[in-house]
Amino acid sequence: MRLCVLASGSGTNLQAIIDACEKGFISANVVKVISNKKDAYALERARQKGIPSKFIDPKSFRDRKSYDEKIAEEVEEAGADLIVLAGYMLLLTPEFVKRYPYRITNIHPALCPAFPGTHAIKDAIEYRVKVTGVTVHFVDEGMDTGPIILQYPVFVEDDDTVESLEEKIHKVEHKLYPLALRLISLGQIDIQGRHIKILDKDWKKYLEGDDLPW
Numbered sequence: 001m002r003l004c005v006l007a008s009g010s011g012t013n014l015q016a017i018i019d020a021c022e023k024g025f026i027s028a029n030v031v032k033v034i035s036n037k038k039d040a041y042a043l044e045r046a047r048q049k050g051i052p053s054k055f056i057d058p059k060s061f062r063d064r065k066s067y068d069e070k071i072a073e074e075v076e077e078a079g080a081d082l083i084v085l086a087g088y089m090l091l092l093t094p095e096f097v098k099r100y101p102y103r104i105t106n107i108h109p110a111l112c113p114a115f116p117g118t119h120a121i122k123d124a125i126e127y128r129v130k131v132t133g134v135t136v137h138f139v140d141e142g143m144d145t146g147p148i149i150l151q152y153p154v155f156v157e158d159d160d161t162v163e164s165l166e167e168k169i170h171k172v173e174h175k176l177y178p179l180a181l182r183l184i185s186l187g188q189i190d191i192q193g194r195h196i197k198i199l200d201k202d203w204k205k206y207l208e209g210d211d212l213p214w
């Protein structure tokens, strides 16, 4: 499988995905990385691995629709099967999303449908939930509303801060996103509308303990 990753930030999830592909845990390759931010460290991570990477400036396009058309062109050129959003901070246009049904994935640092949007970790701390977590889902036209592929819980302790919770959530993200992509790449999911059934019934075993599953 060929993955095209869209990222706006530091790209720690991108790194976990690249590593998991290299180790054969995901049966796929990252073939292109695109960012809407010139200085996104994700682009540097791709460069270091010799993966084609590109900054595409939203300001050079007249609107979001034409920006997303350019992204679609890049996706096609790369021959990508799956578009992987990894900390991509732009909402995709409905036209783009409709073009790729069940072919765009996203990771969200909360248990959807709780705390959608860009401040999910801070929102969870302020709400003082006892459990939050990580969601990997297919992208639909809403914000963090698409069909859920995997979710995993993270407990919130009384002394947790945004920073400490973020650290715990990132640790889970770096295993959960590769695992979701592994399942997709091995045909281990059965898509029935909103219901994404996981055929590998032992999937949780990959998330137990501190070690990486590859």
Ligand code: GRF
Binding pocket: 007, 008, 009, 010, 011, 012, 013, 014, 086, 087, 088, 107, 108, 109, 173
């Ligand atoms: C992650 O927390 C992800 O859940 C959210 O954006 C963050 C990206 O982090 N969508 P990174 O750029 O992968 O380090």
